[in-house]
Amino acid sequence: MIVITVGKSYIDIDGYASSIAYRELLRLKGIESKFVSNATVNYSIIDSLKSNYTVDNYLVNSNDKYIVLDLSDKSYFPDFVDENNIIEIIDHHPGYEDYWNSKIGCNALIEPIGSVATIIVEKYEQDNLLDKMNKDVAMLLMAAILDNTLNFTANITTERDKEAYKKLEVLINEYDYASKYFSECQKYIEDNLKESIDNDIKIQKVSEHLPNVFGQLTIWNADDLLRQKDLINQIMSNYNNEWMLNIISLNNNSSYIMYSGDSVKNKLVELLDCKEENGILIKTPAMLRKEIIKKAL
Ligand SMILES: [Mn+2]
Known part of the structure; x- marks a missing residue:
């Protein structure tokens, strides 16, 4: 059996979607495969995307061959x-x-692109099977x-990602999916605020210009x-x-930065050249945490 799999600790939507879509592509080509993973699915796999298209219940054995997606480490x-x-x-x-x-030649396709999902869409195209793609899979x-x-704002985004996305939009006739997807992610974050902050916090002395505790949330609006603010204050002060907490708002491509007090604020204003409104710093276009850290170093 061919077994498709992803990273062992947690699966994000890219690994999850790509594995399912690749299994379905192989099926359309008459090749049977299974998607096997015991990893936890993270918040990017929202409830509305959970359908019959999911992981397989299959026990691997020593005769199986592997396809690994969204991972090469x-x-x-x-x-x-x-x-x-591994094939x-x-x-x-x-x-x-x-x-x-050097190990598997051109069967290793590792390239700088926004998502593995884009490569999978291109594979459907190469096989002339894009119009046979199931709508749940396309979504x-x-x-x-x-x-x-990050809604095509991240530096790794390529034209290929935008092209692939447009083809899927046409295929399922859905032109407002970004707001739907990120709004559902946002609802989860808002309903589970502490957990969401805890799961994406960086505690590290990186620079004189930044506090040691640097949180980040990415949401639609x-x-x-x-x-x-009060609740966030309470969570962060613990x-x-x-x-500081960098809240990336995708619909207007801005960073809203909350902070503990004036000493942090003054350093950030100097570092990022941003304005303050009602005790929150605003930076447009948005900056990712890794970009802010890079600037501070
Ligand atoms: Mn990925």
């Missing part, structure tokens, strides 16, 4: 994967291109492209969250008396 492979039985790898994380090219791939490219 061996240390994150699931324990059941035998490296010598294909598709990924967009840099670092292991040479290793896999999964759309969510994956949106999530991994920051308005409601900005009204929850970590340290000096902190």
Whole structure:
């Protein structure tokens, strides 16, 4: 059996959607495969995307061959994967291109692109099977492209990602999916605010210009969250008396930065050249945490 799999610790929507869509593509070509993973699905796989198209209940055995998606760093492979039985790898994380090219040649496709989902869409096209793609599968791939490219604002975004997304929009006749997808993600974050902050916090002394505690949330529209300043204050103060929280609002491509007090604020104003409104710093276009850190260094 061919077993498609992803990273062992958690699955995000890109790995999840790509695995399901690739299994369905192989099926359309008359090749049977299974999508096997024991990893936890993260918040990017929203409830409305959970359907009959999901992981398979299949027990792997020593005769199985593996296709690994959205991953090429061996240390994150699931324990059941035998490296010598890997027949294909598709990924967009840099670092292991040479290793896999020397091992499996052109069956390793590792390239700088916004999402693996984009590559899977292109594979359907190459096989002339895009019009046979199931609508649930197309929607999964759309969510994956949106999530991994931060609605096409992340630096890794390419024209290929935008092209693939447009083709899926046409295929399922859905032209407002970005707001639907990110709004549902947002609802989860708002309903589980502490958990969401806790799951994406960086505690580290990186620079004189930044507090040691640096949180980040990515949502569609920051308005409601900005009204929850007191609650956010409470959550963040539990970590340290000096902190900042970068709330990336995708609909207007802005960062709203909350902070513990004047000393943090003054450093940030100087570093980022941003304005303050009602005790919140605003930076347009939005900056990712890794970009802010890069600037501080
Ligand atoms: Mn990915």
